[in-house]
Amino acid sequence: MDYITELEDQGRVAKQAARKLATLSTVVKNQALLAMAKALEENHSQIVIANAKDIANAENSGMPKPLIDRLLLNEARIKAMADGLRQIAALPDPIGETLTGWQNQNGLAISKVRVPLGVIGIIYEARPNVTVDAAGLCLKAGNAVILRGGSEAINSNTAVTAVIAQAAYDTGIPQGAIALVSTTDRQAVTAMLKLNKYLDVIIPRGGAGLIRTVVENSTVPVIETGTGVCHTFVDESADLDMAQEIAFNAKVSRPGVCNAMETLLVHADVAAEFLPDMLERYHQAGVELRGCYETMKYHQAVKRATESDWAAEFLDLILAVRVVDSLDMALEHIAAYSTRHSEAIITKDYNNARRFQQEVDAAAVYVNASTRFTDGFEFGFGAEIGISTQKLHARGPMGLPELTSIKYVINGNGQIR
Amino acid sequence: MDYITELEDQGRVAKQAARKLATLSTVVKNQALLAMAKALEENHSQIVIANAKDIANAENSGMPKPLIDRLLLNEARIKAMADGLRQIAALPDPIGETLTGWQNQNGLAISKVRVPLGVIGIIYEARPNVTVDAAGLCLKAGNAVILRGGSEAINSNTAVTAVIAQAAYDTGIPQGAIALVSTTDRQAVTAMLKLNKYLDVIIPRGGAGLIRTVVENSTVPVIETGTGVCHTFVDESADLDMAQEIAFNAKVSRPGVCNAMETLLVHADVAAEFLPDMLERYHQAGVELRGCYETMKYHQAVKRATESDWAAEFLDLILAVRVVDSLDMALEHIAAYSTRHSEAIITKDYNNARRFQQEVDAAAVYVNASTRFTDGFEFGFGAEIGISTQKLHARGPMGLPELTSIKYVINGNGQIR
Numbered sequence: 055m056d057y058i059t060e061l062e063d064q065g066r067v068a069k070q071a072a073r074k075l076a077t078l079s080t081v082v083k084n085q086a087l088l089a090m091a092k093a094l095e096e097n098h099s100q101i102v103i104a105n106a107k108d109i110a111n112a113e114n115s116g117m118p119k120p121l122i123d124r125l126l127l128n129e130a131r132i133k134a135m136a137d138g139l140r141q142i143a144a145l146p147d148p149i150g151e152t153l154t155g156w157q158n159q160n161g162l163a164i165s166k167v168r169v170p171l172g173v174i175g176i177i178y179e180a181r182p183n184v185t186v187d188a189a190g191l192c193l194k195a196g197n198a199v200i201l202r203g204g205s206e207a208i209n210s211n212t213a214v215t216a217v218i219a220q221a222a223y224d225t226g227i228p229q230g231a232i233a234l235v236s237t238t239d240r241q242a243v244t245a246m247l248k249l250n251k252y253l254d255v256i257i258p259r260g261g262a263g264l265i266r267t268v269v270e271n272s273t274v275p276v277i278e279t280g281t282g283v284c285h286t287f288v289d290e291s292a293d294l295d296m297a298q299e300i301a302f303n304a305k306v307s308r309p310g311v312c313n314a315m316e317t318l319l320v321h322a323d324v325a326a327e328f329l330p331d332m333l334e335r336y337h338q339a340g341v342e343l344r345g346c347y348e349t350m351k352y353h354q355a356v357k358r359a360t361e362s363d364w365a366a367e368f369l370d371l372i373l374a375v376r377v378v379d380s381l382d383m384a385l386e387h388i389a390a391y392s393t394r395h396s397e398a399i400i401t402k403d404y405n406n407a408r409r410f411q412q413e414v415d416a417a418a419v420y421v422n423a424s425t426r427f428t429d430g431f432e433f434g435f436g437a438e439i440g441i442s443t444q445k446l447h448a449r450g451p452m453g454l455p456e457l458t459s460i461k462y463v464i465n466g467n468g469q470i471r
Numbered sequence: 472m473d474y475i476t477e478l479e480d481q482g483r484v485a486k487q488a489a490r491k492l493a494t495l496s497t498v499v500k501n502q503a504l505l506a507m508a509k510a511l512e513e514n515h516s517q518i519v520i521a522n523a524k525d526i527a528n529a530e531n532s533g534m535p536k537p538l539i540d541r542l543l544l545n546e547a548r549i550k551a552m553a554d555g556l557r558q559i560a561a562l563p564d565p566i567g568e569t570l571t572g573w574q575n576q577n578g579l580a581i582s583k584v585r586v587p588l589g590v591i592g593i594i595y596e597a598r599p600n601v602t603v604d605a606a607g608l609c610l611k612a613g614n615a616v617i618l619r620g621g622s623e624a625i626n627s628n629t630a631v632t633a634v635i636a637q638a639a640y641d642t643g644i645p646q647g648a649i650a651l652v653s654t655t656d657r658q659a660v661t662a663m664l665k666l667n668k669y670l671d672v673i674i675p676r677g678g679a680g681l682i683r684t685v686v687e688n689s690t691v692p693v694i695e696t697g698t699g700v701c702h703t704f705v706d707e708s709a710d711l712d713m714a715q716e717i718a719f720n721a722k723v724s725r726p727g728v729c730n731a732m733e734t735l736l737v738h739a740d741v742a743a744e745f746l747p748d749m750l751e752r753y754h755q756a757g758v759e760l761r762g763c764y765e766t767m768k769y770h771q772a773v774k775r776a777t778e779s780d781w782a783a784e785f786l787d788l789i790l791a792v793r794v795v796d797s798l799d800m801a802l803e804h805i806a807a808y809s810t811r812h813s814e815a816i817i818t819k820d821y822n823n824a825r826r827f828q829q830e831v832d833a834a835a836v837y838v839n840a841s842t843r844f845t846d847g848f849e850f851g852f853g854a855e856i857g858i859s860t861q862k863l864h865a866r867g868p869m870g871l872p873e874l875t876s877i878k879y880v881i882n883g884n885g886q887i888r
Binding site: 073077162275277293304427444450461464470471 | 672710720724829840841844845850851863864880885
């Protein structure tokens, strides 16, 4: 079967499945999630065998070790995936919640009720755990899902999807509610991005290149995730010990994620006191430093930052550092280079804190905390399908409610207009 | 200046304006709206003169009378536009509302606060009142707006925008907060759809062709509005008098709008009792009837409906009528042909009402009322920028809150992760 036919079939069946999923009780959905978890554990050896093919291919193609490690599945990691499904089962069901309700002037009782989005397309890169995670979250929110994983993980994803889709079906979830695009042909992504007839939304999860491809080519509505050029601004009134701890944590604790800091902004009045120790600490931790001329004065390891460094999402132990003359200059810098993900000010000044939070346009705006907290689990959502960097529909960490829509349910007794 | 340069300039200035608009108080925004209203009234003669050029061009190009009437501006209509702005001023300001707030496990105080979307692009067709309405709603919700009206109304739109933009600027609204694309070149629309750097969302308002063009070509997120293939299902338990009133109202009261009924579904058990009178009443009202074979039995004026009639948004005194054997068949028909705008069941049966409201996937699902109520004003929103037929971000009538996004404002005292 060619991939267009497969996609059309999967889309049509998913749309039918979505109609049934929308009316399933929480009990049925949770039973399915628990059965999927159990099935993953029971079938771990066949999943590991499939994964071994992906690992062998990756090694033959010279994939770097850290990426191979991300791809690897073993019994412990499969157990972790299963536990993830159990956690999703334990979360409250967003579907059916009445968000608001009122009676209009004609006596119509209008309720705004949370309903599933319908059919969600997820396009993602190598980690096979996303397959399970995305399928579980979509199912809990009453959505059908069409998954399109990276070619490096195709054998793992195929094995994992077969196991969880069968377990779901066996517990009463309609056929086709969880589907995986079987081809690794890139044209299938292009076709998926035009599948408006069946897909209600596409969520890309991966690097900047993937996100850009999806945003530029999709006619299906997209929730853009991920890119984070996050700043921390050390105000002239900052507690400098606190500032050092936060700025160090924001860069070094996990540099490869989107909520890590990429640029440190320091008020000129505290630069001489703050920067020498701070820069030395980064240097000791192996952070490559790229700064403005002023910053370069305070540590010999600092190289001159270029214009492109201010806009870079390094995702690595690299930091851009700039000394600014004022809060206004910090706000201008952030407005110019931020991807509107997470921004922080370290300050003891009430008015500066207030202005920063009001004027910075980003999903999460912090006072005196690390940007690393922008995360569905840290926020207490108990789940995360991604972090939206767009303003439409969802912004910031997306949990189950962000995988839903609404409908107006209206009861009358003969009203005409 | 070529249109690409103009658009880029307008986008850049609008983005700067949006930063300031986001922090303006309700008082300032309301003063601007009232000043805009006053300026429209004071400058009505120059607007009428500009409008006369559009009317002359329309007559020369042979535009049908009803469309010319839609295009016409006179003192009374300008007064109505001004009153619309005053109504927007009287509405509650959505910006700054704290939607929810909590403390996370690390002691971070997290608030989810309503903020403007940023810069909104509105692409619309001939009615010049949309210019004022859209500008007013966007301003009240703290957004900058770039308006792109139809070429038929370019002189009217230019005059109206000049008046309201100046009045807004004079009361403290930043320059460029309200802008109109000055060219009627269609390429400007294409360029606007790719203006991701400056536009946060595009809302098309107009016919199916315009909406399709925008959805298929925009890389900026879109809120799709408008198309309504709405059904009314007369259940076997319906109060047939009520059913007749509702079904007549839904088709005839204003056939050219998206919430008008396009297809009437009738349960076979009541067809013989219900349809003869109903069809005769439609016939008397000048409604062209297109039905299934079963429907054709009940009135000689009924022509055979084709497959395309079931999917048609007639926006006219034309109605498709189908007799169905069951609620299930009605639900299947609606799932197959509905545009998920507004759907109604007329019934006295509790379980049928419940099933219909749960299983029909549409923005508004009615029991015993006319679909014509799907409207921001009828819902009591006090405003309407359009009716969303997509599931992402907004669904159904869109008022001021639908022109907003959120941000997380987070206060800590040194938290690191």
